[in-house]
Amino acid sequence: MTEQAPNVPPDVLAxxxxxxxxxxxxxxxxxxxxxxxxxxxxxxxxxxxxxxxxPMVVPTVYGATAETLYFHGxxxxxxxxxxPQAPVCVTVTHVDGxxxxxxxxxxxxxxxxxxxxxxxxxxxxxxxxxxxxRRLTEHVAPGQWDYARRPSRKELAATALLALExxxxxxxxxxxxxxxGDGPDAELGLWAGILPLRQHWGALEPDPALADGIGAPAxxxxxxxxxx
Amino acid sequence: MTEQAPNVPPDVLAxxxxxxxxxxxxxxxxxxxxxxxxxxxxxxxxxxxxxxxxPMVVPTVYGATAETLYFHGxxxxxxxxxxPQAPVCVTVTHVDGxxxxxxxxxxxxxxxxxxxxxxxxxxxxxxxxxxxxRRLTEHVAPGQWDYARRPSRKELAATALLALExxxxxxxxxxxxxxxGDGPDAELGLWAGILPLRQHWGALEPDPALADGIGAPAxxxxxxxxxx
Numbered sequence: 004m005t006e007q008a009p010n011v012p013p014d015v016l017a018x019x020x021x022x023x024x025x026x027x028x029x030x031x032x033x034x035x036x037x038x039x040x041x042x043x044x045x046x047x048x049x050x051x052x053x054x055x056x057x058p059m060v061v062p063t064v065y066g067a068t069a070e071t072l073y074f075h076g077x078x079x080x081x082x083x084x085x086x087p088q089a090p091v092c093v094t095v096t097h098v099d100g101x102x103x104x105x106x107x108x109x110x111x112x113x114x115x116x117x118x119x120x121x122x123x124x125x126x127x128x129x130x131x132x133x134x135x136x137r138r139l140t141e142h143v144a145p146g147q148w149d150y151a152r153r154p155s156r157k158e159l160a161a162t163a164l165l166a167l168e169x170x171x172x173x174x175x176x177x178x179x180x181x182x183x184g185d186g187p188d189a190e191l192g193l194w195a196g197i198l199p200l201r202q203h204w205g206a207l208e209p210d211p212a213l214a215d216g217i218g219a220p221a222x223x224x225x226x227x228x229x230x231x
Numbered sequence: 232m233t234e235q236a237p238n239v240p241p242d243v244l245a246x247x248x249x250x251x252x253x254x255x256x257x258x259x260x261x262x263x264x265x266x267x268x269x270x271x272x273x274x275x276x277x278x279x280x281x282x283x284x285x286p287m288v289v290p291t292v293y294g295a296t297a298e299t300l301y302f303h304g305x306x307x308x309x310x311x312x313x314x315p316q317a318p319v320c321v322t323v324t325h326v327d328g329x330x331x332x333x334x335x336x337x338x339x340x341x342x343x344x345x346x347x348x349x350x351x352x353x354x355x356x357x358x359x360x361x362x363x364x365r366r367l368t369e370h371v372a373p374g375q376w377d378y379a380r381r382p383s384r385k386e387l388a389a390t391a392l393l394a395l396e397x398x399x400x401x402x403x404x405x406x407x408x409x410x411x412g413d414g415p416d417a418e419l420g421l422w423a424g425i426l427p428l429r430q431h432w433g434a435l436e437p438d439p440a441l442a443d444g445i446g447a448p449a450x451x452x453x454x455x456x457x458x459x
Contacts, residue, residue, distance in 0.1 A: 047326055047340070049277035051286035058279035058286050060322040062344050094288040098275055100433070103451065106380040107368050108390070112275070116290050140335050144426075152334040152416055162336070184440025188380055194447045196437040198372075198454060205328070205427030212412025212423075219422045223331065226426060 016172055019120075032174040035069075041117040041174055042067040044097055045231070046143040050074060051092040065093070066139030072119060072167045073126075073135040093119045093167060100199040104181035105188035111177065113197060119172040123165040135164050146222025202231035244400055247348075260402040263297070269345040269402055270295040272325055273459070274371040278302060279320040293321070294367030300347060300395045301354075301363040321347045321395060328427040332409035333416035339405065341425060347400040351393040363392045374450025430459035 016033040032038075048065045051058055065074045072093060095117045102111040126132045133154075140148045154162065181195045204226050207219050244261040260266075276293045279286055293302045300321060323345045330339040354360045361382075368376045382390065409423045432454050435447050 047324065049279075049288050049290075049322055049324070051277075051279040051288035051320075053281055053284070053286050056281070057318045057348065058281050058288075058320045060277050060279035060286075060288055060320045060346065062277075062322060062324040062342065064340060090285045092279075092286045092288045094277055094290060096275065096277070096290040100436075101372055103372060103375060104379065106382070106386075107364070107376060108380075108382050108386040110368065110372060110375065110379070112292060112371075114290065118288065120285065136335070140338065143340075144329055144331060144338060147331060147338065148335060151332065151338070151421060152336075152419060154334070154336050158334075158336040180436075180438040180440065184438050189440065189442070191380060192442070192445060193379060194437070194445050194451070195441060196435055196447070198435055198451060199433035200430060200459065201433055202428060202430050205429055207424055207426055208328075208408075209422070209424040210408040210412050212408065212417065214417075214420070217420060217422050219424070223422070223426060231428065 017170065019171055030176050030178070032176060034174070035169075037174045037176065038117055038169065038172055039067075039069060041095055041097065041115045041176075042072065042169075044115065045095055048072075048074065048093045048095045051094070052089065064139065064143050065095075066135070066142030067169070068138060070169055071135075072169060073139045073164060074123075074167070075136065075139060075162055075164045088122060090120065090122055091167065098200050099178070100197045102177070102181050103194075103196055103198060105183050105191050105193045105195050109181055109183045109188075111181075113177050113179070113199075115174070115176045117172060117174050119167060119169060121167050121171050123167040126164040126166050129159070131166075132159060132162075132164050135166060136162065139164075146220065150220055150222065204229050204231065245398065247399055258404050258406070260404060262402070263397075265402045265404065266345055266397065266400055267295075267297060269323055269325065269343045269404075270300065270397075272343065273323055276300075276302065276321045276323045279322070280317065292367065292371050293323075294363070294370030295397070296366060298397055299363075300397060301367045301392060302351075302395070303364065303367060303390055303392045316350060318348065318350050319395065326428050327406070328425045330405070330409050331423055331426060332411045333419050333421045333423050334411055337409055337411045337416075339409075341405050341407070341427075343402070343404045345400060345402050347395060347397060349395045349399050351395040354392040354394050357387070359394075360387060360390075360392050363394060364390070367392075374448065378448055378450065432457050432459065 014035050046064050050061045050063050063074050065072050097115045099113040104110050126135055137148050206227050242263050274292050278289045278291050291302050293300055325343045327341040332338050354363055365376050434455050
């Protein structure tokens with residue numbers, strides 16, 4: 004047996020009261036590889052905060068390392084002002100298709116979803132702020148950190164970057180055909196299966212204000228017409 | 232002037248402290264037509280509830296009329312048990328593309344998003360439960376209510392249907408090119424524009440358990456390879 008290196012996250016996420024899977028139909032996972040795969044497959048999360056006792060769910064972009072999820076916003080934003088030092092839930096969901104069963108009751112969705120709980124930390128160290136924004140930018144728009152103009156000191160001061168450790172998290176994944184293929188409803192003679200749903204990038208749309216002769220860089224043209 | 236008919240929702244959503252738009256960049260809307268368009272364009276929402284003082288954001292499907300949003304789940308589900316008689320926030324988001332600006336700071340996302348606040352009502356009237364489940368099913372999988380086996384009494388008893396009135400809601404929509412086309416960064420000579428992101432249905436995947444000779448109905452084949 005080899006000893007685990009320090010700072011390397013364990014392969015398996017600790018199970019807590021919150022993240023223990025209660026339902027059967029979804030395939031609950033506490034594998035770090037599954038969590039990482041769900042987070043790397045997208046860039047939009049839904050951030051849940053409590054404001055004056057009421058839940059508020061805000062869509063926002065994120066970037067993730069193996070250990071930390073970064074999200075950001077204006078320092079004036081209500082949801083972000085509420086979130087440091089307060090518990091949040093960040094959920095990332097990818098819909099892969101409709102589950103079309105023989106009965107309405109067994110209809111559902113094939114999906115991959117991650118829920119991360121915790122109290123985010125406002126990043127105040129300038130070096131970590133820059134590194135986190137770089138991670139976030141490269142997660143959402145790979146290649147743009149080196150191509151576009153980087154944030155000025157004034158822009159950094161206007162940006163609240165929050166870091167949420169990926170410790171209290173869980174993953175749910177549903178794949179495969181409907182569940183009623185071996186039940187009495189299979190005798191109904193109805194079609195059943197999956198209608199897949201996919202996301203793909205379109206063709207770049209240049210800013211109408213763009214000066215003549217400025218072509219799109221290869222890191223952007225290379226994404227056109229590709230799956231997300 | 233004609234009198235407004237009863238039960239017809241006003242064209243403009245009432246503005247509350249929660250739904251008043253505070254930010255400039257997103258185009259905030261309180262138009263009922265915009266709300267309806269965002270809700271009709273998708274079928275997955277993120278439901279925010281407060282459980283033991285902590286926010287919990289759960290992906291779930293929904294169906295919407297002009298006045299009511301329906302969502303459902305197992306009567307055993309933690310998030311649903313928490314939500315009747317307690318405030319929720321339901322958020323629906325469609326990402327339309329990446330906003331690739333000249334500066335990292337101006338990068339963003341083109342999107343359409345609706346946030347609905349309220350205290351959902353557990354539907355207990357059997358007729359309304361059936362009508363609400365029909366609306367939900369037809370919203371997610373049009374044609375399946377009449378094709379698949381409808382819920383039995385036992386299945387209805389196992390299903391918690393919640394109704395959220397569309398009164399306290401707001402919409403944010405960002406469209407168009409980056410915002411820095413007329414600023415000093417336009418002199419940098421960098422490409423800027425939009426990378427669109429689209430969703431489309433794939434080809435139907437029959438359940439491997441399907442008996443020979445059962446073809447997919449036209450209401451499903453008609454959705455193959457079409458945009459969401």
